[in-house]
Amino acid sequence: MQYKAVNAEDYISQLPEERQQPMQQLRQAILKNLPAGFEEHIGYGMVGYSVPHSTYPNGYHCDPKQPLPFISIASQKNFIALYHFGIYAHPPLLAWFIEEYPKHCNRKLDMGKSCIRFKKIDEIPFKLIEQLCSKMSVDEWIEIYERNLKR
Numbered sequence: 001m002q003y004k005a006v007n008a009e010d011y012i013s014q015l016p017e018e019r020q021q022p023m024q025q026l027r028q029a030i031l032k033n034l035p036a037g038f039e040e041h042i043g044y045g046m047v048g049y050s051v052p053h054s055t056y057p058n059g060y061h062c063d064p065k066q067p068l069p070f071i072s073i074a075s076q077k078n079f080i081a082l083y084h085f086g087i088y089a090h091p092p093l094l095a096w097f098i099e100e101y102p103k104h105c106n107r108k109l110d111m112g113k114s115c116i117r118f119k120k121i122d123e124i125p126f127k128l129i130e131q132l133c134s135k136m137s138v139d140e141w142i143e144i145y146e147r148n149l150k151r
Contacts, residue, residue, distance in 0.1 A: 008040055008047045019075045022121040023047075026073050026080065026129065033130045037138035038070055046074040046083070051138050061149055070141055071133065079110075079117040082129065086136045088114035089148045093135060097128075104128040 005011035012023050030049060031040065038049045043066060050067035053059055060066040072083040087094045101109045104125035110117040118124045136144075 005042050007042060011042060011047050015075050019080065019121065022080060022118075022124055023073065023075055025126060026082065026124060029126045029130045030071060030073070030133050033133040034071070035134065035137045039067070041067070043067070043069065044072065046072040048072040051142060055138060056142055068142070068145060070136075076117075079119045080121055080124065081118070082116045083114050084116065084132065085114050086141060086144065087116075087132075090136070090144050093132075096135070097132060100128055100131070101125070 005014060008027055012020055012027070015023055027047060034049055037051065037055060039052045041048050041050060043050065048069055049071040050060075050069045052067050056068045058064060058068075060068050069083075070085055072081075074081045074083070087097055098109065104127060105123055107120060107123055110119065
């Protein structure tokens with residue numbers, strides 16, 4: 001589901017009441033732990049955290065007018081989603097996350113290439129998300145992104 005929002009607070013305020021608190025908590029986990037240099041914005045109908053054009057002028061290769069995405073969160077029809085491009089682009093980070101997930105959550109990991117789906121919103125592993133968000137700096141993300149783009 002896409003919401004017409006101008007910022008993260010606006011996005012969250014439009015969600016069903018039962019989704020607002022978990023989304024706000026997820027947002028705070030990201031903001032508190034994301035290394036300096038990423039910026040919060042609305043992109044692709046989600047709350048996103050990206051490398052701004054002032055740091056990476058090339059932008060996102062799919063649409064260079066957009067900043068380089070890193071993490072997005074969204075309230076979808078049947079779940080809350082966290083999209084983490086670093087997990088998709090950096091296999092060691094994915095391996096770490098898969099190994100750590102069972103230590104933080106009893107549910108089976110429900111994941112696509114970069115999408116982590118939380119169908120039970122009262123079981124989102126916020127501490128694990130905090131750790132995940134702190135694992136990659138802007139410079140590391142740009143280097144990994146460019147290395148993968150050249151392949």
